[in-house]
Amino acid sequence: MAKSPPESSNGSGQNCIKLSIPSRLEYLGVLDQLVQAIAEQMDFDADARDAIANSVIEAATNAVQHGHQHQSDLPVSFWFEMKGDLLDIWVHDSGPGFDLDEVTAADPTGPEGLLRSRGRGIFIMRAMMDEVEFDIRQGEGVTVHMCKQVTPPSDPGA
Amino acid sequence: MAKSPPESSNGSGQNCIKLSIPSRLEYLGVLDQLVQAIAEQMDFDADARDAIANSVIEAATNAVQHGHQHQSDLPVSFWFEMKGDLLDIWVHDSGPGFDLDEVTAADPTGPEGLLRSRGRGIFIMRAMMDEVEFDIRQGEGVTVHMCKQVTPPSDPGA
Amino acid sequence: MKIKQEAIGDVYVLRLSGQLMGGPDADAVRETILSALNQGYKNLLVDLKDVSWVNSTGLGILISSHITVSNNGGFLKLMRVSRRIDSIFMVTRLNTVFQVFDSEPDALASFQGDSASSPKAES
Amino acid sequence: MKIKQEAIGDVYVLRLSGQLMGGPDADAVRETILSALNQGYKNLLVDLKDVSWVNSTGLGILISSHITVSNNGGFLKLMRVSRRIDSIFMVTRLNTVFQVFDSEPDALASFQGDSASSPKAES
Ligand SMILES: Nc1ncnc2c1ncn2[C@@H]1O[C@H](COP(=O)(O)OP(=O)(O)O)[C@@H](O)[C@H]1O
Ligand SMILES: Nc1ncnc2c1ncn2[C@@H]1O[C@H](COP(=O)(O)OP(=O)(O)O)[C@@H](O)[C@H]1O
Numbered sequence: 001m002a003k004s005p006p007e008s009s010n011g012s013g014q015n016c017i018k019l020s021i022p023s024r025l026e027y028l029g030v031l032d033q034l035v036q037a038i039a040e041q042m043d044f045d046a047d048a049r050d051a052i053a054n055s056v057i058e059a060a061t062n063a064v065q066h067g068h069q070h071q072s073d074l075p076v077s078f079w080f081e082m083k084g085d086l087l088d089i090w091v092h093d094s095g096p097g098f099d100l101d102e103v104t105a106a107d108p109t110g111p112e113g114l115l116r117s118r119g120r121g122i123f124i125m126r127a128m129m130d131e132v133e134f135d136i137r138q139g140e141g142v143t144v145h146m147c148k149q150v151t152p153p154s155d156p157g158a
Numbered sequence: 159m160a161k162s163p164p165e166s167s168n169g170s171g172q173n174c175i176k177l178s179i180p181s182r183l184e185y186l187g188v189l190d191q192l193v194q195a196i197a198e199q200m201d202f203d204a205d206a207r208d209a210i211a212n213s214v215i216e217a218a219t220n221a222v223q224h225g226h227q228h229q230s231d232l233p234v235s236f237w238f239e240m241k242g243d244l245l246d247i248w249v250h251d252s253g254p255g256f257d258l259d260e261v262t263a264a265d266p267t268g269p270e271g272l273l274r275s276r277g278r279g280i281f282i283m284r285a286m287m288d289e290v291e292f293d294i295r296q297g298e299g300v301t302v303h304m305c306k307q308v309t310p311p312s313d314p315g316a
Numbered sequence: 317m318k319i320k321q322e323a324i325g326d327v328y329v330l331r332l333s334g335q336l337m338g339g340p341d342a343d344a345v346r347e348t349i350l351s352a353l354n355q356g357y358k359n360l361l362v363d364l365k366d367v368s369w370v371n372s373t374g375l376g377i378l379i380s381s382h383i384t385v386s387n388n389g390g391f392l393k394l395m396r397v398s399r400r401i402d403s404i405f406m407v408t409r410l411n412t413v414f415q416v417f418d419s420e421p422d423a424l425a426s427f428q429g430d431s432a433s434s435p436k437a438e439s
Numbered sequence: 440m441k442i443k444q445e446a447i448g449d450v451y452v453l454r455l456s457g458q459l460m461g462g463p464d465a466d467a468v469r470e471t472i473l474s475a476l477n478q479g480y481k482n483l484l485v486d487l488k489d490v491s492w493v494n495s496t497g498l499g500i501l502i503s504s505h506i507t508v509s510n511n512g513g514f515l516k517l518m519r520v521s522r523r524i525d526s527i528f529m530v531t532r533l534n535t536v537f538q539v540f541d542s543e544p545d546a547l548a549s550f551q552g553d554s555a556s557s558p559k560a561e562s
Contacts, residue, residue, distance in 0.1 A: 021175050
């Protein structure tokens with residue numbers, strides 16, 4: 001799985017859609033619609049489309065809230081690369097980064113975590129996508145990479 | 159009306175969504191969904207949303223077909239700037255450009271034009287948007303700028 | 317875009333779905349129409365119910381189809397055009413070129429005793 | 440997100456619409472709930488029918504609301520949760536925290552004789 005955002009390969013390519021939005025939660029609805037459309041074009045089923053959209057929204061929420069602290073003039077960038085039945089997504093903010101091990105130590109579904117009002121975003125992404133990785137660089141921001149493959153309809157004879 | 163694409167002001171800004179897609183007609187459906195979502199967020203009514211989406215699709219079709227001649231690795235770029243109830247859109251390709259006066263001389267609704275199979279794209283944009291302008295630069299490509307304002311619901315008492 | 321085909325009596329119905337926008341769509345529509353004409357059909361009906369949008373290149377496909385069919389002495393009509401597509405027909409005045417019907421029975425019935433065009437149905 | 444409010448007998452119903460995602464949404468929900476509690480309502484029902492999606496910050500709003508209401512001796516229940524939102528409840532196990540009802544009559548009836556929680560309705 002490619003680790004660096006397609007930025008490094010110029011961000012172009014025949015199968016890559018790029019988006020950038022201001023750091024405002026009110027644009028997450030527009031993002032949702034774009035992601036749903038991309039996933040539909042790739043023939044993901046309705047549950048998978050929702051899972052992908054939920055995950056991109058979580059990454060974008062973190063970029064806006066934690067990465068850019070709602071500074072709306074800072075853009076959050078998205079790359080959607082469609083290779084056959086594999087969708088690779090990168091979400092980038094230019095914020096200060098964070099310590100991944102520290103924030104994911106707590107289990108939001110355990111007795112302590114269940115009633116906390118925060119700490120579920122990364123958990124949801126990991127539960128809903130095939131793979132989720134964080135590229136956190138001091139001074140260069142955070143890039144979340146996630147991917148999901150179209151599942152062939154299950155074979156009832158198998 | 160701003161004539162240059164927001165590119166010149168760095169393409170950032172708190173109200174600007176940017177998109178780029180490969181030069182493939184199959185991505186126009188995804189584009190349509192994004193434009194519809196942006197127009198809905200701005201409270202354009204259903205007819206206006208369709209008009210805007212139709213116009214952006216026409217500009218994108220021209221960029222893919224004429225500007226980039228279907229070279230799918232060349233990206234078509236879009237800027238959507240939302241200022242209050244005014245939506246400004248720029249569509250850019252890096253193709254060779256064309257002679258606007260020449261191509262818009264023929265009226266596609268006149269007796270000669272009506273049965274031609276081409277030559278309606280720019281006409282449709284002009285009919286459906288408030289303003290449409292072309293910035294055509296030798297060697298730097300074509301940028302179509304169009305805008306539309308939300309019409310307040312008509313006052314039955316007026 | 318996808319095409320489903322169906323012969324209903326002497327009317328050959330093409331049911332399009334998706335988006336009508338040129339490229340491969342043009343070939344698909346042309347081939348289907350030529351094949352229908354080759355089979356002897358003169359009455360062609362294009363169902364646009366499941367077409368979400370048409371761009372100007374897609375309009376070109378409909379116009380070429382119309383011309384091909386007319387040149388072969390047949391009739392090409394449209395039915396179940398969405399509000400969105402109808403607005404493009406109005407703006408481009410293609411509403412004066414195509415006969416458009418809201419319902420399938422009306423469209424099918426219109427071919428009976430056809431020798432000249434009848435006015436566009438109300439939408 | 441928008442909130443419509445309605446008292447049905449002794450149940451205070453909050454009908455949310457749009458997207459539930461934190462920011463100003465958090466304040467709006469909190470204020471509505473505090474005002475209902477101040478008016479003496481103990482039974483609160485949140486209608487999610489017209490909520491297209493919820494993010495984790497939105498889940499936080501629901502959890503804080505639940506805690507506030509419980510701390511005031513009341514009950515907060517949810518109804519008409521879409522498949523999309525339900526999948527987030529399952530993944531985060533918040534389905535074990537919230538009582539969710541598919542229909543409004545079931546939800547309203549459930550408050551009669553409430554003193555402890557009843558099991559989550561089938562979805
Ligand atoms: N893009 C980011 N930039 C900075 N910090 C982040 C980012 N994403 C996540 N974090 C940190 O990780 C924590 C956990 O994130 P998450 O699991 O999404 O839950 P929540 O956002 O509800 O706290 C956040 O509280 C924040 O401290
Ligand atoms: N982005 C572009 N790059 C190059 N040529 C263009 C571009 N847009 C339009 N044109 C030229 O203008 C003509 C008219 O465009 P249009 O009105 O959209 O109709 P059509 O695309 O059906 O020909 C095109 O045929 C093409 O020659």
